[in-house]
Amino acid sequence: MDISTTSYKRCELVKVAGRIDSASAPRFEEALQEVLERKRYNIVLDLSGLEYISSAGLRAMVSTQKVCKEHGGQLVLAAVPKAIQEVLDLTGLDALFTAYPDTVSAVGSF
Amino acid sequence: MERSLTVPARFTELAHIAEFIAQAGREAGLDERTLFHVQMAVDEACSNIIEHAYGGESDERIRLSWHCEGEKFVVTIQDWGEPFDPSAVPVPRLDVPLEEVPVGGLGLYIMRKLMDEVTFHFDEVEGNILRMVKRCPR
Numbered sequence: 001m002d003i004s005t006t007s008y009k010r011c012e013l014v015k016v017a018g019r020i021d022s023a024s025a026p027r028f029e030e031a032l033q034e035v036l037e038r039k040r041y042n043i044v045l046d047l048s049g050l051e052y053i054s055s056a057g058l059r060a061m062v063s064t065q066k067v068c069k070e071h072g073g074q075l076v077l078a079a080v081p082k083a084i085q086e087v088l089d090l091t092g093l094d095a096l097f098t099a100y101p102d103t104v105s106a107v108g109s110f
Numbered sequence: 111m112e113r114s115l116t117v118p119a120r121f122t123e124l125a126h127i128a129e130f131i132a133q134a135g136r137e138a139g140l141d142e143r144t145l146f147h148v149q150m151a152v153d154e155a156c157s158n159i160i161e162h163a164y165g166g167e168s169d170e171r172i173r174l175s176w177h178c179e180g181e182k183f184v185v186t187i188q189d190w191g192e193p194f195d196p197s198a199v200p201v202p203r204l205d206v207p208l209e210e211v212p213v214g215g216l217g218l219y220i221m222r223k224l225m226d227e228v229t230f231h232f233d234e235v236e237g238n239i240l241r242m243v244k245r246c247p248r
Contacts, residue, residue, distance in 0.1 A: 019128070022157040023121035052128070052146075054153050055216040083146050090223050091216065 002049070003031045010110040011042035013103060017049025020057035029060040036064065041073025044106040048079035058093055065096055074098070078106035113137075114175035119160045119189070120167045127156055127174060131185070134176045138183050144246050147224040148183065154217035155187050155240055163191025163238060182226075183244045190237035196230050 001024035006013040012035045020028050035043060043064070065075045077099040080088070088094040100106035115130045117123040128149050135145035156172055164170050173188040202215040222228050227243035 019125060021121070021124045021128075021153055022160070023124050052150070052153075054150065054157060055220055056157065058216065083143070086143075087150065087220075091220065 001027060003028060005031060005035060007040070008107055008110075011044055011107055012038075012040045013044045013046060013107060015046040015049070015103075017051075019051055020053045022054060022056045025054065025056035025060055028057055029063075032060060032064045036067050039071075041068045041071040042110045043068060043073070043075045044078050044100075044103060044110075045075060046078045046103050046106075047081060047084055048103075050081060050084055053084055053087065058087075058091065062093065062096065076100060076106050076109060078103040112175050112177045114173060116171050116173045118168070119164045119170045119172050119191075121157070121160060123172075124153055124156060127172075128153060130174065131176075134185075135183075138176070138178050138246070140183060140244075140246050144183075144244060148185065148242075148244050151221045151224045151228075151242055151244075152185055152187065154221050155242070158194075158217050159187070159189045159191060159238070163189045163194055165192070179243075181245055183246050185242045185244075187240045187242075188237055193232045194230055194238050194240075 001016065001018040001020055003014065003016045014031060014035065016028060061075065068075050075097065077097050079102050080099050100109060113134060117126060131149045131152050132145065135148060140148065159172055160167055170190060174185065176183065176185045196218065199215050199218050202219050221242065225242045226245045229241045231239045233239065
């Protein structure tokens with residue numbers, strides 16, 4: 001799993017690629033936690049390079065969304081691959097996240 | 111024809127397990143979408159075994175095997191940890207407000223959603239045996 005964070009004026013862009021499974025989910029969670037610790041609650045999660053996400057990764061997304069919303073912000077998704085979108089739909093978690101076709105429109109939404 | 115893989119109960123083995131299932135899927139002629147579903151169900155199952163049956167990472171074993179029964183792709187996963195009682199895991203309610211979305215039980219829920227059959231069996235000698243079936247018209 002590769003993860004990188006870019007700060008924009010109105011939001012943070014977190015790009016995650018590869019596999020998020022139980023082995024890598026703690027690192028994914030830490031990266032999101034680091035953003036929250038900087039009191040940045042508008043987050044774009046760029047999933048364009050994501051190959052796989054397990055329930056451990058989904059839990060990290062849900063708990064981050066909870067904190068963002070508590071502080072008046074939100075976590076939005078960009079460029080969700082088809083297979084990942086199917087997992088979100090299947091679990092009903094799609095309802096918790098606004099998704100944009102690409103990072104430009106996602107960053108622009110804030 | 112049956113192929114098998116035995117790995118220690120460590121999270122770093124999950125990528126190895128995914129590769130084993132990918133190879134199995136290719137041999138069995140599964141399409142990409144079906145293969146993704148099987149990989150995810152197996153990943154969730156093995157994560158649960160490490161976390162719950164063995165109470166964390168250890169050198170204990172997880173044994174996976176697969177075979178085809180007509181149009182059924184069958185994966186069997188065996189561990190020798192704590193007996194698993196699926197009825198003790200509450201079905202997560204996902205149609206609730208965000209703050210009430212549960213953090214547990216999601217893995218088992220995903221397994222049941224993605225596979226056509228999920229059967230748990232416990233045996234004193236053989237341990238926990240999980241059999242998952244995916245119908246795959248080829």
